[in-house]
Amino acid sequence: MILWIFLFLVGRIFAEECPYHGGNLVDDLMIVDWVDRRVNDPFPVQYNLLFQGGYINMPSARMECEGRIGIGYSSIPPYRLYNLRCQVTNFLEVSGNYRVFKGIPDPILSDFGFGNKADKGVNVKLSLLKPEDSLYKLPGIAIGAEDFLGTQTFKSKYVVVTHVLPDYNFEASVGLGAKRIKGWFGGALWMPWRHSCYRWLQPIALVAEYDATDTKHDPHPDGRKTQTPINFGLNYRFNDIFQFSANYIRGKAFAGSLSATYNFGYCEGFLPKIDNPPLHYPCCDDPIEKAFRKQKFSVHLIERGYKDLRITLQNKTYRTEDELLSRLRCLLAACIPCNISQVTIVLETDGFPIQEYHFPMEYVRQWSEGEICETELSVLVRRKEVCFPLHGTRTTLFSCPYEPFCFKLVPHTYTLFGSARGKFKYSLGVGAAVSGFLPTNIYYSAQVGYPLFTDLENVSDVDRLNPSQIINVRTDLIRYIKQRGVQLDEAYLQKGWNLGYGVFARLSGGYFERQYGGVASELLWYPLKYPFSFGAEAAILWKRDYSGLRFQHKIRKLNGFTPSYLSFTGSQYFFNFYYDWRAVDLDLKVKLGKFLAADWGARFEVSRYFPSGLILTLWYTYTNGKDMINGQTYYDKGVSLSMPLDIFYTYSCRKRFGFGMSAWLRDVGAISATGRPLYSLIREHR
Structure with missing residues (x-):
C-alpha cells in the first residue's frame, strides 16, 4: 500500500511539471528536452571542510557519482585537516580526516618525533533517497556518522534532508544530529551564475549554514570560542576536478580548503592507446x-x-x-x-x-x-x-620457455599510524626487483630496497600510549625499516599447478617479506561456472633478523613496558571462502583460522571493483587476541586501493599500483605474506 501511494504521488508530481496530451508531438519533444536537461546537466555537488557532500561544517544529503576519489586539505581554526574521500557506490560515501591540533603538543609523544597532537577519523554517509532519483522533484534523504572509528573524539551522527531546485540554481538542507553535531542544523547553496555566458563565473557557489557543532566541549581550547552559529563563504569548482573554498566561521575565524577529485572508477584512460598494435591483423603467411x-x-x-x-x-x-x-x-x-x-x-x-x-x-x-x-x-x-x-x-x-629474467625499478615505501592518536609516519625509497621462471616453470622473485627519506629516526617500536601486550609479530616493524643501507625485501620461489576440475595448488618458500620467511602451501577450488570458491592455506614462518639474512628464534612480548623474549616459530593457517557478487560488483572474502600472533578468528574483506579496473577494499578482523587501545579491545581494520596503470599510458598493460594501510600498527589479526595468493592471481587474469 505504501508503495502504491508513493508511486501515485510521484506520478502526480511529474504530471504537474510535465503535462502530456497524447498525440501532440511538440509536448512529447518538450518532455524529452526536460528529462535530458535533468539527466545531462546535474546540479553540482559541493564538499564541506571535512570533504563530505555538504556546505562548510555541516553535511548535506548530496552524493557524487560512484567511483569518484579525492584528496584535499582544510584549515578549520584551530585545526589542520588532511582529507581523503571515495564514492564507493551511488548511495555510499566514505571519507577520512587526519586532524592536527594547532599549537597543542602531544603531552607524551611530541618528544619522540610525533609533532603536535593529532587525531584521525573515518566518516560514512548512506543515501536513502537521492534528489537525482526523482529528477530533483523529491528531496534527498541521508543518514551519516562522523569519526565512528578510532578514538571517536569528534564523533557525531545525523540525518539530513536536502532539496535541490536546479531551475533556481539553489539547494537547501535541514538535519538533526547528535553528539558533536548537536541538535538541528541547516545549510543553503546558491550558484547565481551557473548558466552565465562567462564560463569562469559558472562554478561560483555561495554557501551559508547554521552550524550545530557543540563547541563548548571542543577538544581544542581555541575551538570553544564562538560568537555566532552562522557560517558563510564561497566555493569555486574548476573543471569538475578542483574545488577551492573560503569561509568565515563562528563569527571570528577564516577557514578554507583545497581539494581534487576524479572519477577513476569509470575512467577510460587519460591518453588514447595509440601505441597498441592494430586490432585487425591482415591475412599473411607469418608463423x-x-x-x-x-x-x-x-x-x-x-x-x-x-x-x-x-x-x-x-x-x-x-x-x-x-x-x-x-x-x-x-x-x-x-x-x-x-x-x-x-x-x-x-x-x-x-x-x-x-x-x-x-x-x-x-x-x-x-x-x-x-x-x-x-x-x-x-x-x-x-x-x-x-x-x-x-x-x-x-x-x-x-x-618456448617462460621468460627467465625481468628487471624493474619499484618504490620502496612504508607508511603507518604508529600511536593511539594516529600519528602518520613514513619511509620512502627506491627498490630493484627481478623475477622470472626457472626450469619446470618455477617462479622466482627477489627485491631489494634502499630508503631515501624517512621521519622514523626518533620513533620507538613500542607504542608510548598503548603498548601491545601480545607477542610482537608486527609492532617491531619500525626496527626493520629504520635500518640503513640496502635491505633484502623478498626472495622466494613458487610453483603452481592446475589439478583439473577447477582445483589449483601452490607451494612457496623463501624470504616472503621484510619480517618473515618460511614455507607455505595453498589449495583452491575456483570453478568457472560458479561465483563462489573456497580453499585452504598454511604456512610455517620464521622471523627475520632486523638486518641481514639470518632468522631470529625468539620474539618480544611486553608486560606493561617491560620486555621478555619467548621462543617462537610462527604459523598461520586458514580456511578461505570467496564470493564474486557480480550484480553489485563486489568481491567478498572470509578467512577463518589461526593468525600469526596465535590468535584465532576471522578476517572479512569487501572489495568494490569498477569498470576502469580500480579496486577498493575494506577489511575487518575479529579474533580472540586481547589487544587493548585506550581501554577497549582493538580489532585490526584497514583499507587498500589497487589501480591499473594503463589509464596513464598510450598502450595497454596489466601493471597495477597498490596501497593499503591498517588503522593502527598492531599485532592482533596479523598475517604474513606467503608469495602470490592463488585467488587474486587467477581472478586478475580471468
Whole structure:
C-alpha cells in the first residue's frame, strides 16, 4: 500500500511539471528536452571542510557519482585537516580526516618525533533517497556518522534532508544530529551564475549554514570560542576536478580548503592507446607464434591434433576479457589455415593454465566475412575449465620457455599510524626487483630496497600510549625499516599447478617479506561456472633478523613496558571462502583460522571493483587476541586501493599500483605474506 501511494504521488508530481496530451508531438519533444536537461546537466555537488557532500561544517544529503576519489586539505581554526574521500557506490560515501591540533603538543609523544597532537577519523554517509532519483522533484534523504572509528573524539551522527531546485540554481538542507553535531542544523547553496555566458563565473557557489557543532566541549581550547552559529563563504569548482573554498566561521575565524577529485572508477584512460598494435591483423603467411607476438601475446606451446590447434599463451598486456577476445578473434581469422576446424586457446599465468577458450573456426571465418555479428560469435566461443589431452595424441609445432629474467625499478615505501592518536609516519625509497621462471616453470622473485627519506629516526617500536601486550609479530616493524643501507625485501620461489576440475595448488618458500620467511602451501577450488570458491592455506614462518639474512628464534612480548623474549616459530593457517557478487560488483572474502600472533578468528574483506579496473577494499578482523587501545579491545581494520596503470599510458598493460594501510600498527589479526595468493592471481587474469 505504501508503495502504491508513493508511486501515485510521484506520478502526480511529474504530471504537474510535465503535462502530456497524447498525440501532440511538440509536448512529447518538450518532455524529452526536460528529462535530458535533468539527466545531462546535474546540479553540482559541493564538499564541506571535512570533504563530505555538504556546505562548510555541516553535511548535506548530496552524493557524487560512484567511483569518484579525492584528496584535499582544510584549515578549520584551530585545526589542520588532511582529507581523503571515495564514492564507493551511488548511495555510499566514505571519507577520512587526519586532524592536527594547532599549537597543542602531544603531552607524551611530541618528544619522540610525533609533532603536535593529532587525531584521525573515518566518516560514512548512506543515501536513502537521492534528489537525482526523482529528477530533483523529491528531496534527498541521508543518514551519516562522523569519526565512528578510532578514538571517536569528534564523533557525531545525523540525518539530513536536502532539496535541490536546479531551475533556481539553489539547494537547501535541514538535519538533526547528535553528539558533536548537536541538535538541528541547516545549510543553503546558491550558484547565481551557473548558466552565465562567462564560463569562469559558472562554478561560483555561495554557501551559508547554521552550524550545530557543540563547541563548548571542543577538544581544542581555541575551538570553544564562538560568537555566532552562522557560517558563510564561497566555493569555486574548476573543471569538475578542483574545488577551492573560503569561509568565515563562528563569527571570528577564516577557514578554507583545497581539494581534487576524479572519477577513476569509470575512467577510460587519460591518453588514447595509440601505441597498441592494430586490432585487425591482415591475412599473411607469418608463423602463428610471430603473429601472436606482434599482438603482445607470449606463446609458450602450439600443438596440433587431427583438425584442431591448441595454443598455450600468457596475456601480459590486455586487462579486460573483451579486449583479449577481440584480438584473438582477429588473429585466428587471419592466421589459422582453412583445414583447421577448431582452435583452443589455453590461458596461463605464473606457469600454470587457468582456463581455455574454444573457437569454432567455421563461425570465426563467417564473422570475418560479415555473415554473423560479434555478439553472435561471442555466444559460440566457449570458456571452459582446462582439460589435459592424453600424452602422444598431439604433435608439438612450437615450444618456448617462460621468460627467465625481468628487471624493474619499484618504490620502496612504508607508511603507518604508529600511536593511539594516529600519528602518520613514513619511509620512502627506491627498490630493484627481478623475477622470472626457472626450469619446470618455477617462479622466482627477489627485491631489494634502499630508503631515501624517512621521519622514523626518533620513533620507538613500542607504542608510548598503548603498548601491545601480545607477542610482537608486527609492532617491531619500525626496527626493520629504520635500518640503513640496502635491505633484502623478498626472495622466494613458487610453483603452481592446475589439478583439473577447477582445483589449483601452490607451494612457496623463501624470504616472503621484510619480517618473515618460511614455507607455505595453498589449495583452491575456483570453478568457472560458479561465483563462489573456497580453499585452504598454511604456512610455517620464521622471523627475520632486523638486518641481514639470518632468522631470529625468539620474539618480544611486553608486560606493561617491560620486555621478555619467548621462543617462537610462527604459523598461520586458514580456511578461505570467496564470493564474486557480480550484480553489485563486489568481491567478498572470509578467512577463518589461526593468525600469526596465535590468535584465532576471522578476517572479512569487501572489495568494490569498477569498470576502469580500480579496486577498493575494506577489511575487518575479529579474533580472540586481547589487544587493548585506550581501554577497549582493538580489532585490526584497514583499507587498500589497487589501480591499473594503463589509464596513464598510450598502450595497454596489466601493471597495477597498490596501497593499503591498517588503522593502527598492531599485532592482533596479523598475517604474513606467503608469495602470490592463488585467488587474486587467477581472478586478475580471468
